[in-house]
Amino acid sequence: MIEVVGLDAQVGAFRLREVTFTVPRGQYGVVIGPAGSGKTTLLETIAGIVETQAGQVKLDGRDVTGEAPERRRLGIVYQHGYLFPHLSVAENVAYGAADAAFAAEIAERVGARPLYDRPVRALSGGERQVVALARAFAVRPSVLLLDEPFSALDPRSRTRLRRVVRDVHREMGTTVLQVTHDFTEAGLLGDVAVLLDQGRVLQSGPPGGVFREPASAYIAEFLGAENVFAGTVRALGDDPAALGAGPDAARGHRALEFRSGPLTIYTVGDAADGPTHAVIRAEEIVLSRDAAATSARNQFVGSIEEIAVLGALTRVTVDVGGASLVSALTTRSAEELALERGARVCASFKAMAVHLC
Amino acid sequence: MTHAGAGEDRTLPRSLAAHRTASIVAGLCGSIFLLFLVAPIARLVAGGGTSGVSALFTDAELRGALWLTAVTATLAMAAGALGGTPLAYLLARRSFRGKAVVAAVLDLPLLIPHPVAGIALLLILGRESAVGRVLLHAGIQVAGSPVGIVCAMVFVSAPLYISAAREAFARVDPRYESVARTLGDPAWRAFRRVTLPLSMRGLIAALVVMWARAVSEFGAIVILTYNPKVASVLTFDRFTGFGLTEALPVAAVLSILALIPLVALRALRPDHGAGMDV
Numbered sequence: 001m002i003e004v005v006g007l008d009a010q011v012g013a014f015r016l017r018e019v020t021f022t023v024p025r026g027q028y029g030v031v032i033g034p035a036g037s038g039k040t041t042l043l044e045t046i047a048g049i050v051e052t053q054a055g056q057v058k059l060d061g062r063d064v065t066g067e068a069p070e071r072r073r074l075g076i077v078y079q080h081g082y083l084f085p086h087l088s089v090a091e092n093v094a095y096g097a098a099d100a101a102f103a104a105e106i107a108e109r110v111g112a113r114p115l116y117d118r119p120v121r122a123l124s125g126g127e128r129q130v131v132a133l134a135r136a137f138a139v140r141p142s143v144l145l146l147d148e149p150f151s152a153l154d155p156r157s158r159t160r161l162r163r164v165v166r167d168v169h170r171e172m173g174t175t176v177l178q179v180t181h182d183f184t185e186a187g188l189l190g191d192v193a194v195l196l197d198q199g200r201v202l203q204s205g206p207p208g209g210v211f212r213e214p215a216s217a218y219i220a221e222f223l224g225a226e227n228v229f230a231g232t233v234r235a236l237g238d239d240p241a242a243l244g245a246g247p248d249a250a251r252g253h254r255a256l257e258f259r260s261g262p263l264t265i266y267t268v269g270d271a272a273d274g275p276t277h278a279v280i281r282a283e284e285i286v287l288s289r290d291a292a293a294t295s296a297r298n299q300f301v302g303s304i305e306e307i308a309v310l311g312a313l314t315r316v317t318v319d320v321g322g323a324s325l326v327s328a329l330t331t332r333s334a335e336e337l338a339l340e341r342g343a344r345v346c347a348s349f350k351a352m353a354v355h356l357c
Numbered sequence: 358m359t360h361a362g363a364g365e366d367r368t369l370p371r372s373l374a375a376h377r378t379a380s381i382v383a384g385l386c387g388s389i390f391l392l393f394l395v396a397p398i399a400r401l402v403a404g405g406g407t408s409g410v411s412a413l414f415t416d417a418e419l420r421g422a423l424w425l426t427a428v429t430a431t432l433a434m435a436a437g438a439l440g441g442t443p444l445a446y447l448l449a450r451r452s453f454r455g456k457a458v459v460a461a462v463l464d465l466p467l468l469i470p471h472p473v474a475g476i477a478l479l480l481i482l483g484r485e486s487a488v489g490r491v492l493l494h495a496g497i498q499v500a501g502s503p504v505g506i507v508c509a510m511v512f513v514s515a516p517l518y519i520s521a522a523r524e525a526f527a528r529v530d531p532r533y534e535s536v537a538r539t540l541g542d543p544a545w546r547a548f549r550r551v552t553l554p555l556s557m558r559g560l561i562a563a564l565v566v567m568w569a570r571a572v573s574e575f576g577a578i579v580i581l582t583y584n585p586k587v588a589s590v591l592t593f594d595r596f597t598g599f600g601l602t603e604a605l606p607v608a609a610v611l612s613i614l615a616l617i618p619l620v621a622l623r624a625l626r627p628d629h630g631a632g633m634d635v
Contacts, residue, residue, distance in 0.1 A: 044535070047535070047539055048538075049535040049538070049539075068538070068543065068544070069535065069538040069539045070538050070539070070540075070541050070542055070543055072539070074539060075539055075540070076535070076536060076539045078532060078536070082530070082532050082533055082535075082536045084533060084536075084537075084551055084555075085555070086554045086555060095537070095540050096537075096539075096540025096541040096542070135540070136539075136540075139540055139541060141539075
């Protein structure tokens with residue numbers, strides 16, 4: 001378990017401030033944040049490499065604040081691997097391992113074993129990351145800190161290694177905290193997401209919750225939400241169930257109307273009347289040729305402004321009276337709908353798909 | 358467009374010609390400067406090289422002076438490594454109050470005239486000084502002994518070692534050490550297993566520079582310990598006592614021997630294949 005409470009640390013002019021979050025024992029935490037937000041500094045402070053100025057770091061319930069890195073029973077893998085260039089690959093993997101057989105086994109599992117005969121200097125960036133992972137796992141750490149460990153790998157190797165890391169982490173019961181820029185990776189691996197910006201935690205919790213219900217418009221935009229609107233909300237007298245929210249989802253919530261320019265969006269929630277932001281994830285917006293084809297409470301007819309095919313997904317921007325709604329649908333669906341620029345379509349989404357923040 | 362193109366056509370050869378002229382002037386200046394540096398040594402070796410080498414077999418005083426120089430320079434180098442390495446590491450890795458002052462103080466011996474350094478050492482280590490008296494009481498004579506030679510050599514050459522060793526440590530990314538520590542190494546073991554091997558080339562090169570500087574020292578040594586004579590003092594002694602002809606073979610031998618650390622430094626320079634990529 002990693003418990004960070006009110007952590008302050010400073011490196012040069014940069015400062016971590018009052019960082020607080022918990023990754024339960026054996027779970028996988030991901031730290032997301034823009035460049036320069038303090039992600040690496042956070043890992044190094046947890047590792048004891050950067051001195052803690054205030055607050056506490058607890059690993060598996062033990063307060064390790066002020067303890068030397070070698071006493072914390074953790075491993076760290078940097079983006080660039082930092083393999084010792086004066087040692088062989090095998091010596092790197094076995095560097096801190098008490099059990100040579102286990103080190104060899106873990107090297108085999110992560111794919112470092114075939115690299116044993118090659119000099120460290122001859123390894124590619126991705127291969128260095130593989131060896132660095134094996135080296136870190138070989139000491140059986142109770143906590144593993146990963147600083148973008150898959151960034152230099154090709155997509156196929158990345159997928160394979162992600163799976164291996166996830167499997168080994170589960171088998172060994174290691175608590176992992178990984179820095180990533182990749183939201184897909186965060187969603188795939190993370191049990192807990194920590195969103196860091198300018199040295200502060202903006203939001204933390206299960207990745208699904210953080211992505212679906214960002215705490216602010218800034219977070220929503222940082223997390224890649226395409227539809228973020230500033231506007232005003234007011235309560236309606238309607239029963240939330242009438243907005244298509246369903247009785248369970250709407251329990252304790254009010255029916256709300258959100259206005260932003262030409263858009264009037266219906267939603268449910270407990271937001272007070274007044275200015276706020278509405279966030280609708282692109283994958284929640286459904287496109288159809290016929291407005292009658294959907295029962296969603298929010299329906300907008302507009303013309304297609306832009307179509308961007310991104311492999312299996314296609315992003316379609318629809319102009320609705322001057323406001324842009326972005327929908328993400330499968331490329332196959334887009335082809336079936338025969339979408340083209342300028343075509344009239346109906347963009348619809350449920351009241352529950354709207355998050356106010 | 359046509360006009361601009363014609364302009365470019367006119368300016369391109371002109372800039373090329375200017376570049377060529379600048380290269381020729383720079384090359385000429387460099388050659389003259391190189392000649393200025395090499396010519397005296399070449400003349401010295403040409404004039405006294407043969408007699409100097411034969412004097413190695415016939416001149417016992419020269420052999421003794423060379424041996425004394427090599428031994429004292431090696432001892433000075435060892436003292437510099439022992440005392441200077443931790444200091445260089447601290448300067449490279451740690452931030453502390455007064456760091457800039459410490460760094461400036463370390464450079465001071467490089468800036469003051471070496472006879473002045475000799476006088477300063479005499480004041481603190483001479484027979485009349487408190488430290489000198491204590492050392493004499495303990496049976497250690499500094500002034501007028503090989504100990505004095507070593508002290509003078511350390512004083513003038515250790516700052517060079519510390520400066521180069523500091524750079525050698527600074528070139529090793531501290532994250533290598535951090536990784537080693539998370540893998541279970543205490544600070545000292547991480548230093549021994551990771552930082553030291555990765556900075557070894559630079560440290561050895563720094564030691565060679567220190568040794569060479571110690572061998573060539575004259576000003577501080579001549580004040581602190583005229584006798585027994587190291588090679589540089591012997592050269593001076595022969596020159597002032599017997600003239601240029603007698604000094605020439607000794608000076609030539611010293612110049613030839615200076616090639617040893619020069620070759621060693623070249624060998625230690627990281628080549629393309631084996632350089633430490635740190």
